[in-house]
């Protein structure tokens with residue numbers, strides 16, 4: 001029997017607001033344990049939550065960017081469970097009336113037509129704290145993270161392969177980082193997902209029983225976890241077994257998933273509206289204003305790079321992969337008045353050098369303006385493209401202006417025929433044998449002469465001038 005996988009994703013997006021969702025404590029990472037706490041996020045009796053407006057704004061932005069309807073009225077609910085990192089004994093979340101519903105994203109898997117994926121809902125909630133183990137005579141609780149704002153984005157079970165799920169995740173990641181509401185750092189867990197996976201016989205009208213794989217935090221692991229889980233379930237069914245509804249964990253070391261808890265141990269969260277928080281009412285004006293202020297989203301930017309700046313589809317795709325890379329490119333192109341050269345340099349030397357040094361574009365020591373100055377020098381014929389790569393390296397190291405480096409290191413391109421002729425004469429005199437060969441028809445030696453002249457002039461000779469003069473002299 002052939003089986004069809006069915007997948008739905010729940011993504012947790014950690015918002016980058018400066019303060020927590022229901023108190024004024026800082027959300028900054030890496031402080032002393034419990035330094036960023038107060039009666040509200042410690043869950044002390046009688047402390048009352050106050051909703052952070054910026055969290056609502058971020059949720060509206062995420063909803064608009066994913067084609068959701070923004071609810072005029074939404075409700076916060078208590079999700080009850082016991083765990084030491086949750087001081088109140090409940091997490092404030094949203095249940096029956098979330099802030100965003102009924103959205104979608106169009107995804108594209110290479111070699112397949114675009115496909116629309118439904119987004120069931122997006123809701124706001126608070127994160128829990130963290131347990132710290134291995135402290136000697138016990139474990140500790142660090143509540144710095146308790147109350148950090150999260151958005152949970154729940155998809156419809158619309159994916160039919162791991163590749164579709166990954167394409168969606170990448171797109172959603174790109175959207176929330178473009179919106180500037182999440183730092184997108186997956187290793188630190190700022191963007192993580194639960195993958196729900198089931199399989200059913202091809203052609204079946206009812207979905208199979210699903211397993212939920214918790215907290216996968218890289219695109220690679222999501223793909224591996226889903227593919228492993230599909231195979232596991234198909235093998236199980238083919239052997240006459242049944243899939244049980246359960247929560248599983250992915251182990252990156254082995255590439256496998258294992259059971260964490262079954263249905264019997266599943267939590268009964270006893271959701272109910274939180275009486276401490278009034279219903280959230282969002283005016284149509286607020287939604288309109290937010291819509292007007294949305295930054296340009298990746299799809300629109302990519303299209304604009306193609307139509308306005310004349311980039312190829314591939315270049316536009318690469319250069320819009322992150323908002324900061326796109327901004328770096330766009331400023332370089334604007335100042336240099338040369339989008340094509342800017343694209344080549346940003347995708348070439350800049351990216352290569354950043355990768356070599358494990359840096360992100362935000363930490364590039366060569367600012368766009370200075371890269372544009374370098375491109376000007378090439379355009380003017382002051383330096384060759386090859387020399388420009390050396391100048392770029394020197395700019396990276398020293399932070400100096402390109403013109404100053406060219407001047408200091410005598411890298412300016414020489415087009416002066418006198419200097420080039422002198423070099424050619426020397427090379428020809430020193431290599432009489434090769435000159436004979438050339439004149440007797442072995443034209444391949446020409447490249448040898450060009451190389452020698454370039455070397456003698458430390459790469460600064462204008463190649464077109466060298467070619468022309470050499471041809472003349474060798475004919476003579």
Ligand code: ADP
Nearest residue numbers: 006007008009155156157196197198207208210
């Ligand atoms: P819960 O809150 O218990 O996780 P939900 O009904 O909210 O349950 O569903 C969570 C996710 O599981 C959604 O993304 C949904 O698309 C997905 N899902 C639901 N049924 C299936 C199924 N049979 N196979 C795969 N995914 C599913």
Ligand code: MG
Nearest residue numbers: 010194196212
């Ligand atoms: Mg779930």
Ligand code: ZN
Nearest residue numbers: 023025038041
């Ligand atoms: Zn607090």
